Amino acid sequence: MERSFRLASLLRLRKITEDDAAARLGAASAARMRADAQRTRAVEELSGHQLGSDVGVATWRASAAARAALRQNLLAATALSVTAAARVAERETEWQAARARSVPLEKLEERHDERVVTEDLRLEQIELDEVASRRAAQTSTDHEEGQR
Secondary structure: OOOOOOOHHHHHHHHHHHHHHHHHHHHHHHHHHHHHHHHHHHHHHHHHOOOOOOOOHHHHHHHHHHHHHHHHHHHHHHHHHHHHHHHHHHHHHHHHHHHHHHHHHHHHHHHHHHHHHHHHHHHHHHHHHHHHHHHHHHHHHHHHHHHO
16 A cells, blocks of 8 residues: 555645635735725714804814715725625635645545554554564473473
8 A cells, every 4th residue: 555645745735725815815804904994083083073153254164074085985995895895705705715625635545544553453463463473382382391
């Protein structure tokens, strides 16, 4: 029986591909968290902007322009968040596909390892049986010589 797993190189390649996909998924998730945090800040800024009741026309116009800018900031942050969420979904699909390609090889490797262990145990048992039968034969010979 072959001791080494013949598909080990392919399994290593698949694991590298899976690890790479997992790293890209992690990066996309981190980017999504940053985008969501940016959106949350934009919501808080917009909701925190107050227009005073006793203000002049110039102040009111400046405040309205600030609110419009904050609203645009929120729209941009929302778009970024949606894009980041789509990227996470895409990266997760890539990782799942990479994982699906690795799993069958991992199972084959496990079965191979089990067969190697079984074969090792079988050979060890044969050796033990041979030692035991030699000892039994030796003991029988010694016993017969002692009776003479």
